Amino acid sequence: MSVTPQTNATLPAIAEALTQYDDVLICGHVNPDGDCLGSQLALAHALHALGKRVTCLLATDEPVGASLRFLPGVADMTPASAFADERAVSRAVFVAVDVPTPERLGPAAAALHAAAVLTVTVDHHAVPERMSDLSYTDPDAASTSMLVWELAEHLLGAEGRARLPQLATCAYTGLVTDTGRFQFQNADHACFAAAAQMVAAGAEPADVARQVYQSRTLASVQLEGIAVSRMRLLREGRVAVSWITQEDMVRLGAVKADAEPLVDVLRSIGSVRVACMLRDQGSEVRGSFRAKDDTDVAAIAREFGGGGHKAAAGFTLPAGIEGALDAIARRLEAVSFREATA
Ligand code: 5GP
Ligand code: MN
Secondary structure: OOOOOOOOOOHHHHHHHHHOOOEEEEEOOOOOOHHHHHHHHHHHHHHHHOOOEEEEEEOOOOOOOHHHOOOOOHHHOEEHHHOOOHHHHHHOEEEEEOOOOHHHHHHHHHHHHHOOOEEEEEEOOOOOOOOOOEEEEOOOOOOHHHHHHHHHHHHHHHHHHHOOHHHHHHHHHHHHHHOOOOOOOOOOHHHHHHHHHHHHOOOOHHHHHHHHHOOOOHHHHHHHHHHHHHOEEEHHHOEEEEEEOHHHHHHHOOOHHHHOOHHHHHHOOOOOOEEEEEEEOOOOEEEEEEEOOOOOHHHHHHHOOOEEOOOEEEEEEOOOHHHHHHHHHHHHHOOOOOOOOO
């Protein structure tokens, strides 16, 4: 467990502060993933149990991806852009989970700026600046939902927390997704210990796995076929890059969430150390990086205006797909890999 310089509060202190107020707004990041939604909803369940009025804001106007719609409470989430209740914002504590900067809050940043009571961040993304009044950031935590799980113990006690299976399911989903089903480098002892507690409290690993990983749309699998057929292997197979166009998406009736598993397919090739999947969004290109060795793809993503974790990062480039592909391929040609692959 290590905390970053932007941390200025402990989880018990944050729990103590939250108990003082009746209204809480919980926000996550743009392109919400399993950890973002799982963390938001896990905290919402804990605060509901304390009788608080809680609103979870979505930093997107798009519907939650099909694989995460099973999360208990997701149907009550409100798109931030449609949440114009200024009085509600001004009297609520604003809590950001799994998101370190106002930019990553997207349309929910307005609520951060309007928050008049108290702002709080609980996160595992290290950034140079503190965004909230009270901030707890632990980049060693495999998921933000693990931190929310710990926070819930401070709010409810271990026994109170263990009586809320919906909270456990949300926290467990964040942990499963941010560790790539307990396969990534961040799957450590603390993560398994937290997972064991969540399962003891009612999270059902097989159900979560079926919902998240065995419920893909046909369009998603068809997109995968296209991505694989176009894939370019660079650096003697150590780098895999592929892309899908808007036209592909429209033709297959695919939504953004359908494209999310694709980068993992590139990464699954034995020789590949770094995978990059690009998706054309019309005036810009969205990119996802994954690293299988100690290459810091967050640093590379930052060069393109993005960020993330060392082994999983993303960016958005104001370019066409060909320009983006050229720029990324050129940058990946320059990565120095520690030793040659066999
Ligand atoms: P994904 O490839 O799944 O969209 O993103 C992987 C990780 O990188 C996410 O956990 C997220 O934290 C981070 N990330 C993705 N896109 C961006 C971006 O544009 N900016 C920053 N700062 N982080 C990003
Ligand atoms: Mn996360």
